[in-house]
Amino acid sequence: xxFHILTWGCQMNDHDTxxxxxxxxxxxxxxxxxxxxxxxxxxxxxxxxxxxxxKVYSELGRINEIKASRPDRPMAIGVTGCLAQQEKENIFxxxxxxxxxxxxxxxxxxxxLVANVFGGGNHVIDTDFYPDNHLFPVDCISRSCSPxxxxxxxxxxxxxxxxxxxxxxxxxxxxxxxxDILTEVRNVVDSxxxxxxxxxxxxxxxxxxxxxxxxxxxxxxxxxLEWIRFTTSHPMNFTKELAQALTSISKxxxxxxxxxxxxSDKILRRMGRGYTAQEYIDRxxxxxxxxxxxxxxxxxxVGFPGETDEDFESTMSILELIKFDASFSFIYSPRPxxxxxxxxxxxxxxxxxxxxxxxxxxQTEFTTQSNLREVxxxxxxxxxxxTPSEQGYWLARTAQWRNVHIENSADSQLPFGRLVxxxxxxxxxxxxxxxxx
Ligand code: SAH
Ligand code: SF4
Ligand code: F3S
Numbered sequence: 416x417x418f419h420i421l422t423w424g425c426q427m428n429d430h431d432t433x434x435x436x437x438x439x440x441x442x443x444x445x446x447x448x449x450x451x452x453x454x455x456x457x458x459x460x461x462x463x464x465x466x467x468x469x470k471v472y473s474e475l476g477r478i479n480e481i482k483a484s485r486p487d488r489p490m491a492i493g494v495t496g497c498l499a500q501q502e503k504e505n506i507f508x509x510x511x512x513x514x515x516x517x518x519x520x521x522x523x524x525x526x527x528l529v530a531n532v533f534g535g536g537n538h539v540i541d542t543d544f545y546p547d548n549h550l551f552p553v554d555c556i557s558r559s560c561s562p563x564x565x566x567x568x569x570x571x572x573x574x575x576x577x578x579x580x581x582x583x584x585x586x587x588x589x590x591x592x593x594x595d596i597l598t599e600v601r602n603v604v605d606s607x608x609x610x611x612x613x614x615x616x617x618x619x620x621x622x623x624x625x626x627x628x629x630x631x632x633x634x635x636x637x638x639x640l641e642w643i644r645f646t647t648s649h650p651m652n653f654t655k656e657l658a659q660a661l662t663s664i665s666k667x668x669x670x671x672x673x674x675x676x677x678x679s680d681k682i683l684r685r686m687g688r689g690y691t692a693q694e695y696i697d698r699x700x701x702x703x704x705x706x707x708x709x710x711x712x713x714x715x716x717v718g719f720p721g722e723t724d725e726d727f728e729s730t731m732s733i734l735e736l737i738k739f740d741a742s743f744s745f746i747y748s749p750r751p752x753x754x755x756x757x758x759x760x761x762x763x764x765x766x767x768x769x770x771x772x773x774x775x776x777x778q779t780e781f782t783t784q785s786n787l788r789e790v791x792x793x794x795x796x797x798x799x800x801x802t803p804s805e806q807g808y809w810l811a812r813t814a815q816w817r818n819v820h821i822e823n824s825a826d827s828q829l830p831f832g833r834l835v836x837x838x839x840x841x842x843x844x845x846x847x848x849x850x851x852x
Contacts, residue, residue: 416443416444416445416454416455416533417444417445417446417447417452417453417454417455418436418439418444418445418446418447418453418454418455418456418457419446419447419448419449419450419452419453419455419456419457420432420435420436420456420457420458420459421450421456421457421458421459421474422459422496423458423459423460423461423467423470423471423496424459424460424461424463424467424496424497425461425463426565426612426614426646427567427570427585427614427616428459428460428461428496428497429559429565430556430565430567430614431459431495431496431519431522432459432559433556433557433558433559433565434522434551434555434556435457435459435495435522435525436556436557437555437556437557438522438523438525438526438555439455439525439526439529440557441526441555442526442529442530444529446557450478450481451481451485453490454488454489454490454491454533455490455491455492455493455529455532455533456478456490456491456492456493457493457494457495457515458471458474458475458478458492458493458494458495458496459495459496460494460495460496460497460498460499461496461497461498462497462498462501462502462580462584462750463497463579463580463581463748463750464745464748464750465748465749465750466748467498468498471494471498472509472510475492475494475510475512475513476510478490478492479492479510479512482512491514491515491529491532491533492512492513492514492515493513493514493515493516493517493529493532494506494510494513494515494516494517495516495517495518495519495522495525496519497519497580497581497584497585498584499516499517499518499519499542500518500519500520500542500583500584500585501580501583501584501751501752502516503516503518503540503542504516504538504540507538507540513538514532514536514537514538514539515528515529515532515539515540516538516539516540516541516542517540517541517542518541518542518543519570519584519585519586520542520543520544520545520548520570520585520586521541521542521543521544521545521548522548522551523545523547523548523551524541524545528541544586546589548570548589549567549569549570549589549590549591550591550592550595551567553595553598553599553602554602558603560801561799562608562609562610562797562798562799562831562832563608563610563611563612563644563797564600564603564608564610564611564612565611565612565614566596566599566600566603566611566612566613566614567591567614567615568590568591568596568613568614568615568618568621568623568627568630568645569588569589569590569591569614569615569616569617569618569620569621569623570585570586570588570589570615571585571586571587571588571589571616572585572587572588572616572617573587573588573617573620574616574617574649574651574687574688574689575687575754576676576686576687576688577685577686577687577753577754577755577758578686578716578719578747578748578749578750578753578755579750579753580750580751580752580753581616583752583753585616588617588620590621590622590623590624591623592623592624593623593624593625593630593633594624596613596623596630596634597633597634597637600634600637600640601637604637604638604639604640605639607832608640608832609639609640609641609642609797609832609833609834610640610641610642610643610644610668610797610832611634611640611642611643611644612644612645612646613630613634613643613644613645613646614645614646615645615646615647616647617647617648617649617652618645618646618647618648619648619649619652619653619654619657620649620652626654626656626657627645627652627657627660628654628656628657628659628660631643631645631660631661631664631667632660632664634666635664635665635666635667640666641666641834642666642667642668642797642814643664643666643667643668644668644670644816646672647672647673647674648671648672648673649673649674650673650674650675650688650690650694650695650698651688651689651690653673653698653701654701655701657701658698658701658702658703659701661702661705661709662702662703662705668814668815668816669705669708669709669710669814669815670709670710670712670814670815670816671702671709671710671711671712672712672713672714673698673699673711673712673713674713674714674715675692675695675713675714675715675733675737676688676714676715676716676719677692677715677716677719677722677726677729677730678692678726678729678730678731678732678733678734679692679722679725679726679727679729679730680692680729681721681726682719682721682722682726682729685719685720685721685755685758686716686719686755687754692729692733695733696733696736696737699711699737709815710740710741710785710815710816710817711737711739711740712739712740712741712742712743712816713737713739713741713742713743714742714743714744714745715730715734715742715743715744715745715774716744716745716746716747717730717744717745717746717747717767717770717771717774718746718747718762718766718767718770718771719747719755720747720755720758720759720760720761720762721758721759721760722762722770727770730774731773731774731777734774734777734778734781735777738781738784738785739778739781740781740782740785740815741778741782741785742774742778744771744774744775744778745771746767746768746771747760747767779844782844782845783842783843783844786817786842786843786844786846786847787842789813789817789839789842789847790839790840790841790842790847791838791839792838792839793836793837793838793839793852794813794814794836794837794839794849795813795814795834795835795836795837796811796812796813796819796821796834796835796836796837796849797811797812797832797833797834797835798810798811798821798829798830798831798832798833798835799811799812799831799832800831801831803823804820807822808820808821808822808823808848809821809823809829811829811835811837811849813847817846817847818845818846818847819837819839819846819847819848819849820846820847820848820849821835821837821848821849821850821851822848822849822850823851829851835851836851836852837849837850837851837852838850838852
């Protein structure tokens with residue numbers, strides 16, 4: 416039997432796919448190259464915005480057509496991830512050909528549930544909460560071929576942002592014990608990884624035996640590890656102790672993604688974010704001078720219910736003031752079972768789109784300026800491709816998570832996953848150009 420998993424959403428979902436692959440391989444299934452060659456197809460879904468949820472149903476339709484086109488070979492179809500946790504049995508109502516629904520907090524039950532489906536079970540579902548779900552066996556993860564190993568430190572979220580499905584789809588926080596995390600990092604380093612990314616909806620609230628800052632110090636002691644990344648940080652849990660750790664541990668990559676969402680205190684209050692714009696600015700200030708060596712990235716939501724022109728101008732002002740090196744911005748999307756659904760949302764769509772376009776255009780200017788400041792520098796980059804692209808360049812990343820395109824003569828091979836010193840020779844909004852020294 417062969418399986419194929421399609422994945423949407425954030426790094427937590429990418430990593431859940433690696434965990435599910437590990438579980439299925441351990442129970443004797445083989446990895447299929449494509450949906451066409453699979454006996455079991457899993458859609459690991461996201462429901463953060465409405466568009467993400469819609470995409471799942473249209474993709475399910477496409478897969479069902481593939482299933483119908485090969486009547487000689489049965490295909491089981493399953494839905495996992497945040498949409499599965501949110502919609503539960505409703506998935507069978509909208510897509511009756513789905514055989515299996517597995518929630519985010521029942522991931523470890525997958526082999527039993529798949530055996531049930533292969534044994535003839537119809538509409539098999541488990542969206543229960545298993546309190547030990549986050550205690551995942553470290554030797555049972557089929558890692559994708561990225562040069563960076565993903566490591567869960569927290570599952571769930573204890574914040575209650577009024578627009579967000581995550582507290583429902585991922586539950587409240589469960590912290591992995593510090594010993595498990597250190598064992599896993601040692602294991603991945605022993606197996607050849609030089610970079611890890613610590614994952615949680617809010618990594619800096621970590622409390623599985625020590626603080627997040629203390630965890631960073633402990634992980635940094637592991638020989639052979641070069642760069643430590645982490646995502647995501649919440650401003651309310653960003654402490655002076657953490658800022659000190661980020662700026663003093665040389666293995667911590669100088670990159671901080673900390674969503675601000677809005678520059679208006681009124682909107683931040685309505686979002687339930689728990690800080691004011693000034694408090695966000697003050698916390699960035701904890702980084703001191705070292706802030707200048709770091710890439711700072713953020714998320715914005717535009718067109719939140721009640722956002723006036725003045726509120727949006729406050730968002731533009733904070734972008735001008737902080738000059739984020741990168742940002743991800745989205746139009747507010749009303750989500751089921753979230754408190755913001757009850758807020759009056761009278762803003763015309765055209766205005767939301769105009770605001771988003773203005774914010775993104777200004778961000779592109781800041782990102783370009785930030786990238787241009789790198790030109791002329793000699794920096795270590797990690798090689799992220801096995802072969803050159805069709806255009807003839809290799810993909811790599813700097814410690815600050817900037818994309819680098821390296822032009823290299825076709826006959827020389829660059830070492831995948833390893834650091835190479837390059838001279839930055841050019842920059843655009845989305846990439847740097849580099850030459851191997
Ligand atoms: N835990 C992270 C964010 C996870 S969701 C944090 O709070 O920092 C990633 C991003 O999606 C959020 O930062 C937010 O900008 C966006 N987002 C979440 N829910 C949304 C919604 N209903 N509409 C639009 N964007 C949303
Ligand atoms: Fe959602 Fe807020 Fe939790 Fe982030 S901190 S996952 S936005 S509830
Ligand atoms: Fe999406 Fe769930 Fe991640 S909603 S963004 S996959 S936590």
